Amino acid sequence: MRVHGPHRETGRADAHGMTSQRRRLLSYLALVVFVLVVYTLVYDWGMSALENRPRTPLESLVVVVETFTTTGYGEDTPWSSPGMQLIMVGMQLTGVTLIFLALPLFVAPWVEERLGRTVPTSVDLEDHVVICGFSSRGEALIEELEVWDREYVIVDPDRERTADLLDDHAVIKGDLESIDTLRDANVGAADVVVADATDEVNASIVLSAREVGNGARVIAIAEDPDMAEYLEYAGADEVFTPRQLLGEGLANEVTAAVSSELGDTIEIGSDFELAELPVQGGCGIDGTTLQDSGIRERTGASVIGMWHRGAFVASPDPERVLDSDTILLVSGTEDQLAALKRLTLSEVRRRARGTVVVAGYGEVGSGVSRAIAASEMDGTVIDRVEHSGVDVVGDATSEAVLREAGVPEADSLVLALADDTTTMLATLVARELSESVRIVARADEEESVGKLYRAGADYVLALSTVSGRIVASSVLEEEEIIAPEARLVVARTSAPRLAGESLGDADIRSRTGCTVVAIERDGEVFTDLGPEFVIESGDTLVVAGTDEAVNAFTEIAR
Numbered sequence: 402m403r404v405h406g407p408h409r410e411t412g413r414a415d416a417h418g419m420t421s422q423r424r425r426l427l428s429y430l431a432l433v434v435f436v437l438v439v440y441t442l443v444y445d446w447g448m449s450a451l452e453n454r455p456r457t458p459l460e461s462l463v464v465v466v467e468t469f470t471t472t473g474y475g476e477d478t479p480w481s482s483p484g485m486q487l488i489m490v491g492m493q494l495t496g497v498t499l500i501f502l503a504l505p506l507f508v509a510p511w512v513e514e515r516l517g518r519t520v521p522t523s524v525d526l527e528d529h530v531v532i533c534g535f536s537s538r539g540e541a542l543i544e545e546l547e548v549w550d551r552e553y554v555i556v557d558p559d560r561e562r563t564a565d566l567l568d569d570h571a572v573i574k575g576d577l578e579s580i581d582t583l584r585d586a587n588v589g590a591a592d593v594v595v596a597d598a599t600d601e602v603n604a605s606i607v608l609s610a611r612e613v614g615n616g617a618r619v620i621a622i623a624e625d626p627d628m629a630e631y632l633e634y635a636g637a638d639e640v641f642t643p644r645q646l647l648g649e650g651l652a653n654e655v656t657a658a659v660s661s662e663l664g665d666t667i668e669i670g671s672d673f674e675l676a677e678l679p680v681q682g683g684c685g686i687d688g689t690t691l692q693d694s695g696i697r698e699r700t701g702a703s704v705i706g707m708w709h710r711g712a713f714v715a716s717p718d719p720e721r722v723l724d725s726d727t728i729l730l731v732s733g734t735e736d737q738l739a740a741l742k743r744l745t746l747s748e749v750r751r752r753a754r755g756t757v758v759v760a761g762y763g764e765v766g767s768g769v770s771r772a773i774a775a776s777e778m779d780g781t782v783i784d785r786v787e788h789s790g791v792d793v794v795g796d797a798t799s800e801a802v803l804r805e806a807g808v809p810e811a812d813s814l815v816l817a818l819a820d821d822t823t824t825m826l827a828t829l830v831a832r833e834l835s836e837s838v839r840i841v842a843r844a845d846e847e848e849s850v851g852k853l854y855r856a857g858a859d860y861v862l863a864l865s866t867v868s869g870r871i872v873a874s875s876v877l878e879e880e881e882i883i884a885p886e887a888r889l890v891v892a893r894t895s896a897p898r899l900a901g902e903s904l905g906d907a908d909i910r911s912r913t914g915c916t917v918v919a920i921e922r923d924g925e926v927f928t929d930l931g932p933e934f935v936i937e938s939g940d941t942l943v944v945a946g947t948d949e950a951v952n953a954f955t956e957i958a959r
Contacts, residue, residue, distance in 0.1 A: 417863075447762065465492065523585035524571060533597060557572065579609070580609045593618045607621055625642075648765040653772075666735070676738050677730055682725035682839075686744060699891075707915060727928050757812060758811045759773065788851075793805050797816065816831075825856050841861075896956065897958075904935075918944060
């Protein structure tokens with residue numbers, strides 16, 4: 402969960418020309434396919450009706466292609482009927498037109514542009530973010546920057562990659578370790594420099610940025626935690642270790658399932674906070690509808706949204722059923738949230754320390770194991786390699802290995818495996834073994850998240866998304882992340898276009914998907930908001946929603 406600052410307006414490069422060129426190319430290809438199909442059908446009919454020599458559709462297609470490409474006709478020549486001869490004349494003229502006239506007009510310019518495009522080697526930006534290197538976590542970072550219209554430039558040494566990025570992003574090609582390249586990226590006028598290459602190259606980037614920069618903050622990514630201190634020695638203001646962050650996120654999700662502590666919250670006012678609370682199987686509200694759960698009456702807290710198997714639902718329907726796949730986004734005082742936390746925790750898990758199986762003992766898995774041990778939960782570790790800290794040696798996709806580790810009886814299974822395909826297979830096997838075990842999984846790529854949910858995982862964290870969003874939080878400064886796995890944005894922003902409207906008339910929820918959590922006015926925070934509450938000029942609205950929803954809100958409000 403993150404708090405964003407005000408929306409900022411900046412310009413972006415226009416990719417209309419390239420988009421138009423692609424559209425013309427696709428139109429040309431579609432026309433070729435259409436003409437081929439039509440002539441195949443006509444030829445097939447002509448050979449049967451006019452020549453009395455039936456052909457299969459595939460044989461007819463071969464003749465049409467041979468005609469269009471002028472490679473010959475094989476044994477079908479000659480044609481005796483005048484009608485068939487006219488068909489072939491028309492086919493030949495059409496082929497010449499499409500291949501020898503249209504091809505240079507549509508395809509050649511596109512090919513020439515792709516081969517001859519010049520990637521910029523410098524930019525003239527100020528107060529921007531310089532991203533050195535491009536990765537999947539860089540994509541997540543860029544998504545966040547674009548939501549808030551922050552200017553940025555990507556610096557990368559690969560010509561093909563920079564050419565591909567050029568259509569949609571500000572990008573320059575250059576040696577990441579070169580001082581001249583960073584000067585070309587105008588680091589001297591930048592706000593932030595992000596070093597996102599290999600650890601060794603990142604150290605060089607930091608040193609170069611310090612020599613060129615004029616006070617820009619330098620953020621570095623360390624794949625190897627042991628390299629973090631060297632990057633700090635080089636001059637990095639902040640160093641993030643993505644796999645450690647992911648391990649902490651996985652561990653937090655598991656320990657929250659058995660801990661009675663409230664955990665991380667975000668403070669909106671002096672005594673008003675937001676929190677994400679998972680509903681545990683067997684708790685007092687498991688299986689009830691939101692309306693029948695009595696959350697408001699029993700605790701005083703308000704449910705303003707919920708996650709269900711990775712999808713966020715703003716202002717859920719009162720008839721929606723709560724279950725162990727539900728994570729509630731709630732607001733209230735600390736005491737109210739603590740009361741609701743107790744309500745979401747099952748009686749069985751309140752009395753037990755909890756048992757957790759961790760599959761994978763690499764950097765992520767070992768971090769999870771340490772956190773589990775610190776929480777005094779019982780943990781069992783599976784890994785392919787036998788070494789200290791591993792309890793069961795074997796393949797996590799094996800039913801026998803998972804049984805030996807105690808998955809059927811465990812409260813939670815953490816899949817900290819390095820390969821997404823292996824993680825999916827392990828999820829399928831584990832879910833077959835136990836319907837009740839809570840499966841928390843690591844994904845390296847964002848595209849694997851949905852597949853893992855479909856395989857049976859209860860909670861999935863993507864390494865690229867976790868690291869990208871945490872870096873974005875630091876870059877934007879005005880953001881605050883409660884936990885790296887949270888996908889919800891809590892944004893503070895002015896709303897001049899809505900001044901004078903009541904919340905009911907503004908209808909923010911249905912128009913954007915956001916929920917107004919609080920309104921700050923003259924140093925006072927209003928949290929008891931009804932539809933009649935009128936927005937005034939100068940108010941700061943605190944809204945909660947997904948990235949897309951918050952972006953939609955800023956469009957109508959600012």
